[in-house]
Amino acid sequence: MDTLKDKKTKLRITDLSKNYDGKCALEHVSFDVFQGEFLSILGPSGCGKTTLLRILIGLLEASSGTVALNGKDITNAPPAERSMGIVFQNYALFENMTVLGNVEYALKIRKETRATARQKAKEMLALLGMSEYENKKPGDLSGGQQQRVAIARTLVLHPEIILFDEPMSALDVDTRITLRREIKSLQAQFDTTMIYITHDQEEAFAMADRIMIMNNAHLVQIDTPDAIVEHPADDYVRRFVLENLQAKADSIRRFVRG
Amino acid sequence: MRKNKQAAPAAFKLILLCVFAALVLLPLLRMLLHISPESLKSVFSSAGIGGILAQSLIVTLTATVITVLIAYVLAYCLERTGIRGKELFRLILILPMLIPSISHGMGLIILLGNNGILTRMFHLQTSIYGFWGIVIGSVMYAFPVAFLMLADVMHYEDCSPYEAAKVLNIPRWRQMTSITMPFLRKPLISVIFAVFTMIITDYGVPLMVGGKIKTISVVMYQEVIGQLNFDTGSVYGAILLLPAVVAFLVDLSNRDKGSSAFVIKAFPLNKNRGTLAFSYIYCIVVSLLTVLPIISFMVLGFTAKYPNDMRFSFYNVQRVFDLDGGQYLLNSVLIAVLVALVGSLLGFMTAYMTARMKSGLSRLLHLIAMTAMAIPGIVLGLSYVLVYKGSPVYGTIIILVMANLVHFIASPYLMMYNSLGKINENIEAVGQTLRIGRLRLIKDVFLPQSMSTLREMFAYFFVxxxxxISAVSFLATTDTKPISLMITQFEAQMQLENAAIVSLLILLVNLLLKGTIALLRRRKLRKLGASAVLDH
Structure with missing residues (x-):
């Protein structure tokens, strides 16, 4: 995305740290996320990316530092008042409800009437190609379908930002590639800012406007994929990038051979 | 503001902790504090004490070994072989769990006593009273529990290590020592301790068929019931507590590890002809032995005057009801329903707090709830006498409900703890971001997903x-007496015909309840449609 500089700042993270029982899970992390951006947070397990995500959405309290949404400090705001949604790796659907029930549940609890809640939920499911599964239970769906329901459940509330916590780790390659495309097109359609955690470099490079690389509780580099490939910040990132290029080359080879 | 939100659950946990402390810890401490040096001296200097301890131990060990062996083979036949009629066998094999322990002793007397049905039929000369009587009765009492536990273990054993071993050409005996034994060690230890505790703390069987052999639990029962001697009773109670506490600690350390294993590949069913034939014979024989006592209750209960007048008669039924049996039956059902309702609710709330809101307090709460498992029923009964005597609840139905609640809460609590623990860990997080409150999630998500476990809990408490007959024996009055205690009353007067009818009545009520629960479950499954899978 060449026009990033013109974008306005959606989320500003300033000097964020988190200590667990004396150990540092996150150390002095600062960065901005722009309106409508797709930001991938990339790093090995234990690097602090999930901690960061949980602080952003308010499930975890930061030890120090601030989070601001649209210029407003939300560091201590409860999760529901941040206008953010989250999609987990293991879907976390309500197993006892139907697909439709999952999506309309949060709407029904708000002031929506039953009819409008249902209509909005149906529209959202149609958008994700899930209409024919409306009355199924999550247990009867494939992983990819369940993830679509989880996304619909979040998206139906029109959050300003959606956070994804390794949403595709449990899915097979074909499903991943299809879902990638769908998520990107949903993002364009709703102009939603997305923060997407993954340890899969290929995925990060394929989807993200910018990539943030984390290691050992630190932010190592945040930039566009091209910039990271051309100017890796240090040896760690360089190794990371080379591996990714290798993986890409492999997948192209696979694609060519069919 | 978020601090406040966390304060409410913490306060709720504290309240639950207090409830458990009052119901579990306080009575136990009270009983232990009741032990005086004099009563200790009088117990340990009494002539027979060495013999009582030794006999209890030997009899219990023997019965435990036999129980586990029988149950193991049974579990193998029903989990690993391709025999038909497994549902029927299962149904028959758990029937003994629906009647009091004392009925098992009584069944033996009716069948093999001096005037027993089999004794007369085959002109047997042996006496059932004594060592083997207690062993056989205890096996009858405990084997269904051991069977269910072992069947569960086998159900969740993974076959893939065996397939790997086969591919690697590892001989069978090596598979046994390197795969089966390490896998079985922990669950087997749990089963052995559970059975051991169950048998050594039971007074029903040895009271009936013990003859000259007295076990600790019988002595304790007679001290408290016969002589109102709470001081020495407490000493025996403390002795009985010992194996239970050891079992509890072993089980606790066992359970924490290795419970997360899941099955990658289930075992193929053994359809070897020899194995099948053996399995059929074995299951049929054990099933027959299981229903034999129940049939004997019917024979004895519905004849005019065994063995002289063998005509069919309702005389004994009539007599049970003349002696206020109807009132006691109502007492029992009332107690059972109250225990099941309150227990399921308390169990659910506690399990939710410990499984879904982990903290230091949660661990403490979990530990106390599990501690209840370690307290033998009669010890609990005596503790309650000591603590609550003189309080308004004493002598009412309420104290019976409380004692039973504590006596039986650990298992259903654990069922719910496991079931809630399996629900996706991120549900609350999702709820928070979607602005769905915790209570609403409990109502709309956790409760609906726990219905089948709740039904199981209810049935467990009720049955x-x-x-x-254990926790309630010291606490019941003539007004609040549950019907199960009529059996001990009839036993004292050697009126086995009436005791048999009472056993049948209890069996009937429990079967009705179990049947209703099964029916509810089936209807639910049908509603869910073909895609639903029976969760074992």
């Missing part, structure tokens, strides 16, 4: 409260 056990119907048949128990």
């Amino acid at each position: 056990n409260s119907m048949m128990t």
Whole structure:
């Protein structure tokens, strides 16, 4: 995305740290996320990316530092008042409800009437190609379908930002590639800012406007994929990038051979 | 603001902790504090004490070994072989769990006593009273529990290590020592301790068929019931507590590890002809032995005057009801329903707090709830006498409900703890971001997903409260007496015909309840449609 500089700042993270029982899970992390951006947070397990995500959405309290949404400090705001949604790796659907029930549940609890809640939920499911599964239970769906329901459940509330916590780790390659495309097109359609955690470099490079690389509780580099490939910040990132290029080359080879 | 939100659950946990402390810890401490040096001296200097301890131990060990062996083979036949009629066998094999322990002793007397049905039929000369009587009765009492536990273990054993071993050409005996034994060690230890505790703390069987052999639990029962001697009773109670506490600690350390294993590949069913033939014979024989006592209750209960007048008669039924049996039956059902309702609710709330809101307090709460498992029923009964005597609840139905609640809460609590623990860990997080409150999630998500476990909990509380004679024996009055205690009353007067009818009544009520629960479950499954899978 060449026009990033013109974008306005959606989320500003300033000097964020988190200590667990004396150990540092996150150390002095600062960065901005722009309106409508797709930001991938990339790093090995234990690097602090999930901690960061949980602080952003308010499930975890930061030890120090601030989070601001649209210029407003939300560091201590409860999760529901941040206008953010989250999609987990293991879907976390309500197993006892139907697909439709999952999506309309949060709407029904708000002031929506039953009819409008249902209509909005149906529209959202149609958008994700899930209409024919409306009355199924999550247990009867494939992983990819369940993830679509989880996304619909979040998206139906029109959050300003959606956070994804390794949403595709449990899915097979074909499903991943299809879902990638769908998520990107949903993002364009709703102009939603997305923060997407993954340890899969290929995925990060394929989807993200910018990539943030984390290691050992630190932010190592945040930039566009091209910039990271051309100017890796240090040896760690360089190794990371080379591996990714290798993986890409492999997948192209696979694609060519069919 | 978020601090406040966390304060409410913490306060709720504290309240639950207090409830458990008052119901579990306080009575136990009170009983232990009741032990005086004099009563200790009088117990340990009494002539027979060495013999009592030794006999209890030997009899219990023998019965435990036999129980586990029988149950193991049974579990193998029903989990690993391709025999038909497994549902029927299962149904028959758990029937003994629906009647009081004392009924098992009684069944033996009716069948093999001096005037027993089999004794007369085959002109047997042996006496059932004594060592083997207690062993056989205890096996009858405990084997269904061991069977269910072992069947569960086998159900969740993974076959893939065996397939790997086969591919690697590892001989069978090596598979046994390197795969089966390490896998079985922990669950087997748990089963052995559970059975051991169950048998050594039971007074029903040895009271009936013990003859000259007295076990610790019988002595304790007679001290408290016969002589109102609470001081020495407490000493025996403390002795009985010992194996239970050891079992509890072993089980606790066992359970924490290795419970997360899941099955990658289930075992193929053994359809070897020899194995099948053996399995059929074995299951049929054990099933027959299981229903034999129940049939003997019917024979004895519905004849005019065994063995002289063998005509069919309702005389004994009539007599049970003339002696206020109807009132006691109502007492029992009332107690069972109350225990099941309150217990399921308390169990659910506690399990939710410990499984879904982990903290230091949660661990403490979990530990106390599990501690309840370690307290033998009669010890609990005596503790309650000591603590609550003189309080308004004493002598009412309420104290019976409380005692049963504590006596039986650990298992259903654990069922719910496991079931809630399996629900996706991120549900609350999702709820928070979607602005769905915790209470609403409990109502709309956790409760609906726990219905089948709740039904199982309800049934467990109900059935056990119907048949128990242990915790309630010291607490019941003539007004509040549950019907199970009529058996001990009839036993004292050697009126086995009436005791048989009472056993049948308890069995009938429990079967009705179990049947209703099964029916509810089936209807639910049908509603869910073909895609639903029976969760074992």
